[in-house]
Amino acid sequence: MENLIQSSQTQLVTKIVKRVSEMEETDPLDLPPLYNSIDPEALNQLADSNIRFEYTGYNIEIENGTIAIDQ
Numbered sequence: 001m002e003n004l005i006q007s008s009q010t011q012l013v014t015k016i017v018k019r020v021s022e023m024e025e026t027d028p029l030d031l032p033p034l035y036n037s038i039d040p041e042a043l044n045q046l047a048d049s050n051i052r053f054e055y056t057g058y059n060i061e062i063e064n065g066t067i068a069i070d071q
Contacts, residue, residue: 012047012067013040019069020058031056 013034021028034040037055043062051062061068 012044012062016055016060016067016069019067020056023058023069023071024056 017028017031017034021031024031034043034055038051038053043051047062047065049062050064051060053060058069058071
């Protein structure tokens with residue numbers, strides 16, 4: 001199942017963690033820090049690029065500010 005999220009650069013990290021926590025049915029604070037998977041500052045700076053990484057078993061893809069999350 002893929003989830004798409006439109007996002008501004010400043011909210012990118014927050015939206016990823018929030019959506020993964022919803023998919024996991026857990027509190028965002030119970031997830032490992034996103035910086036264990038990717039540098040959040042670099043992620044925000046590269047938000048308009050194509051980025052792929054894994055976070056807590058989910059494949060995250062960002063393309064032109066749109067976030068796709070699938071397991």
